[in-house]
Amino acid sequence: MTDTDEARFSDAMSWPRRGGIWRRLFASIIDYLIVLIPLYALVAGLFLLTDGGVKGSFWLNWRLCQAATLNGASDPSFARYDWQICRTSLFGLTVAEWALGTASGSQSEGNPSISFDLDSQGNIRPAALDLGFLELVVLASYLLVMELTSGQPIGKRFAALIVHDQDDKNRIGLPVRKAVRRQGMKFLGALPIMFMGGWYTVQAWGSAPGVAQDFSRLEIVGAYAALVLVMVWPIWIAISIALGNDPIHDRFAVTTVRADETET
Template identity: 30%
Template sequence: MTVIEGAPVRAGFWRRFGALLIDSIVAAVLLIPIQVLIAVLFLQTNGAIQGNLGLAFPSCETVNQLPPTLEPSPPADFTLSVDCTESFFGLHASRALTVVKIEQGNGKTSMLSWNYSLGPDGHQVDAFYVSWVGGLVFFAYLVLMETWRGATVGKQVLNIRTVDVQSPSTVGLPLRKAVARQLAMMIGLIPAFVPAFWWGDPFFANGADISETLSTSYIATTAITGVIEIAWFIWIIVSVSKKRDPIYDRIAGTSVLRTS
């Protein structure tokens, strides 16, 4: 193994942030051929495979005529129907239809929603979405680079690297620590999923009343989880700004040091 000598100096906020921006660009470049492949599969499978890796842009239009034989059937007297296609430089990667019906009664306004996956021909399909591949590729890139070099491309450009605190002079993290570090970073994202799990499938199913997102309980839950997420990121920013190991580095037993 390669050994580097020298007194450790922790990386500050701006070097870490700059490295993240560079790595985001690198990840986007890595995802381009995969996004193109998804667009090809969307066409070749008639929409059975769809996905947006964060590179495709949506284009939506209201429609008055619905595709035939939609399941489950939307109401004939729907209020609004929107057909959205996500494309990457003209290559369609996904297509979806949203049908909305607004009802008023008993002093309450309800907004019922139905969502359908569509193929290139505009007919309903049973689609398999692969949008998760983008996150998986980025995760794998971060883990593999820190296992191999102790630094991603962004970290190498800005002369910082991630080390095992038990062996700071050794280049490259043990695989388990590299994985643990990335997973620990995501702890602060867990609250974002609370509303979805709390309300469950009936809330998000076809025909569900999406006006419930304006209910006091939903807004309160979303606000609380949002505050928790913000507090998590502020905690990390303050720790890094003071050149201390943030919580995810302490959990994984790692540290980010300057190499020059």
């Protein structure tokens, strides 16, 4: 073994142990809830203030639907649908309300289902502005700021983990370049679906009730590809961590997540 190899081995042994898959998962759940709950509260407030003009379709929510009569559906073609009123909420905060119509039997030709946003009185309204696509943007921004300042978002603090700069073990917080690269690579798998969600949201916002968006075959294929990527990316990251390796975003940013020795 050369002097250089010995120096590298000695440096590797001096690092605290890596954060395991379960501790990192626990930290991620805590951070997600810390971001999600205030975001839900904000969107719920906007939903009330705008009479349903702003809504949120988030990853973690509680959807409840019940059969109902649809107000304001004077078009005779709506009669072939069985209607349900659906609400999305978390901890009792409603962030979306819409009517879902499903055609049955011989009447299912054409559009088998159709949905409209509703106002607080249960009447059909123009399409609301859906802020759900901002969920991961806000989460990534929160993690970026916390890792810049201390290397410890609140979830990692609870799990006694800390993000280190591999080039400077004693540094508190990450350099801007490394923090940006780390979060950019971590959420790379979600970027396509976030951009598509934002684009479709802007296109649909304010459209008249009953107007359905027409998507090309290329757009549909792109949406499915983005959905597959957003599912595969975190699985790949989780497998890397479970095998005891630094995941792709840590390798790309030259960072590493280790146990916080000051907390043990």
